[in-house]
Amino acid sequence: MLFLLLMIVSISLTIQSHSYHKSKIISSANFLSGGVYEKVNSINEYFGLKTKNEELALENARLKSLLFNLKDTTKVPNFDSIKGIRKVDIIISKVIKNSYSSQENFLTLNTGFKQGVQSDMGVINSLGIVGIVENTSANYSTVLSILNVKSQINAKFKKSNHFGSLVWDGKSTGFVQLIDVPRLASVKKGDTIVTGGQSTIFPENINIGTIANIYTDDQTNFFTINIKLFNDMTNLGHVYIIKSKDKKEIDELEKKSKKDE
Numbered sequence: 001m002l003f004l005l006l007m008i009v010s011i012s013l014t015i016q017s018h019s020y021h022k023s024k025i026i027s028s029a030n031f032l033s034g035g036v037y038e039k040v041n042s043i044n045e046y047f048g049l050k051t052k053n054e055e056l057a058l059e060n061a062r063l064k065s066l067l068f069n070l071k072d073t074t075k076v077p078n079f080d081s082i083k084g085i086r087k088v089d090i091i092i093s094k095v096i097k098n099s100y101s102s103q104e105n106f107l108t109l110n111t112g113f114k115q116g117v118q119s120d121m122g123v124i125n126s127l128g129i130v131g132i133v134e135n136t137s138a139n140y141s142t143v144l145s146i147l148n149v150k151s152q153i154n155a156k157f158k159k160s161n162h163f164g165s166l167v168w169d170g171k172s173t174g175f176v177q178l179i180d181v182p183r184l185a186s187v188k189k190g191d192t193i194v195t196g197g198q199s200t201i202f203p204e205n206i207n208i209g210t211i212a213n214i215y216t217d218d219q220t221n222f223f224t225i226n227i228k229l230f231n232d233m234t235n236l237g238h239v240y241i242i243k244s245k246d247k248k249e250i251d252e253l254e255k256k257s258k259k260d261e
Helices: 002-017 019-047 049-068 247-260
Strands: 088-098 104-109 122-124 129-136 141-148 153-157 163-167 175-182 192-195 207-216 222-229 238-244
Touching: 104 129, 163 222, 175 207
Parallel strands: none
Antiparallel strands: 088 104, 088 238, 104 141, 122 129, 122 238, 129 141, 153 163, 153 192, 163 175, 175 222, 192 207, 207 222
16 A cells, blocks of 8 residues: 555656656546547437427528528518518428328328418428328328329429429329320420429429429320429428418409309
């Protein structure tokens, strides 16, 4: 014990009196403490991923809301001076259940009418369209997936105004079909298909996919086009629900016009 005590004292005196030894000890201590801090920081970052993901989702929602309301990219989008909201708002949600193996697939989201979700709202993510809200409860909603044989969405060619109806034939989860496309339209493989904007559900020019195959029906004047989706519909997380301010007004006006016919 006396030997150990004397050795510790001698080592301490050596370190205090020799700058070289002192610097080596400090460097070693910093190396060890730095390694510990790095590990602790990595653990904290791991447990903070959920918060970071939520922050990114909020930022994406804000940017998409600006994009959908931007008519001229050289100008700042106008805000409604009365209610302080844009024509299109975004509600952030998350897919908690996703079916894609049947003919009529649905998704379940963790937001409902308490969060402002209503039927017939469009659902998208960062890659493109996902589906349309069908039913809501207080805190949850179900979405008619684009991978549903009952789904029908207006879509067009990004490079022109030729449009058709986006449907699903119930076969591949990676492809949907664009039907009723006039044969006068100039189409080729690789062309991008986007939302047509002829409904109040989706804003115009949201990405859908690219043309993979083109089929011609000799008995009609239309193309049937196979579209490869940008989205991986089997792997969905955060989504954005589109709330159109003008939807109710437009729908009521169109219903009135139909009654007058």
